[in-house]
Amino acid sequence: MTEIVAFDNVVKRYPGGKLALDRVSLSLARGEMAFLTGHSGAGKSTLMKLIGLIERPTRGRVVINGTDLARVSRRQVPRYRQRVGLIFQNYNLLFDRTVFDNVALPLVIRGQAHRDITRRVRAALDTVGLLSHEKKFPITLSGGEQQRVGIARAVVNRPHLLLADEPTGNLDPELSADIMRLFTRLNETGTSIMIATHDIDLVEAMRYRRIVLDHGHLEQA
Numbered sequence: 001m002t003e004i005v006a007f008d009n010v011v012k013r014y015p016g017g018k019l020a021l022d023r024v025s026l027s028l029a030r031g032e033m034a035f036l037t038g039h040s041g042a043g044k045s046t047l048m049k050l051i052g053l054i055e056r057p058t059r060g061r062v063v064i065n066g067t068d069l070a071r072v073s074r075r076q077v078p079r080y081r082q083r084v085g086l087i088f089q090n091y092n093l094l095f096d097r098t099v100f101d102n103v104a105l106p107l108v109i110r111g112q113a114h115r116d117i118t119r120r121v122r123a124a125l126d127t128v129g130l131l132s133h134e135k136k137f138p139i140t141l142s143g144g145e146q147q148r149v150g151i152a153r154a155v156v157n158r159p160h161l162l163l164a165d166e167p168t169g170n171l172d173p174e175l176s177a178d179i180m181r182l183f184t185r186l187n188e189t190g191t192s193i194m195i196a197t198h199d200i201d202l203v204e205a206m207r208y209r210r211i212v213l214d215h216g217h218l219e220q221a
Ligand SMILES: Nc1ncnc2c1ncn2[C@@H]1O[C@H](COP(=O)(O)OP(=O)(O)OP(=O)(O)O)[C@@H](O)[C@H]1O
Pocket: 014, 015, 016, 018, 019, 020, 038, 039, 040, 041, 042, 043, 044, 045, 046, 047
């Protein structure tokens, strides 16, 4: 199996009738990195939420790493999410915990041994260049650093798929380029990555595949 993401004729209609995705079929190869673009409201976040099992499709099939998500029960969702790293624009950090504790959270939830947690959190912080900040609180960090804490937390479980929804939305061009370089490095070590973004300059500066949505339709894949 070479695909990490496969959508087959996926329709998502929200309660209230809004059609967010209309018969979308696409795939992401194992180890591939791609951008997901399109106007505001085109359906980018919805597509990501279906992969993260935050939403379920109205029709069609979503298969992630060989697992048909229709077969993942609500009880099994937390376990499924351990292998999918989710990164959001607003970072979702806990501000009353240190950087270390924020990154450790997925491992603590999983019941990992203390020694493993320390080793893996430090490795993740090293990857994003924040090892020296482990004892700090997120509030004392810049926006770019906070975003990197979010990325460290998303990769600490060594997910095979990383989803980033507008990861550079709040950052200036230089910090955005830093974050993109970080994704490139993670991709080079084998992680498959999908990045939803409005930042066309950034997309054009990098030679990755571009998946384009337009009013819920796949315009380019
Ligand atoms: N929970 C919801 N309930 C009803 N409609 C929704 C919901 N979430 C999204 N929508 C609608 O579905 C459509 C697609 O939204 P989505 O958030 O996926 O777009 P997007 O491309 O990510 O937009 P943006 O770039 O602004 O984040 C929009 O018209 C939106 O208003």
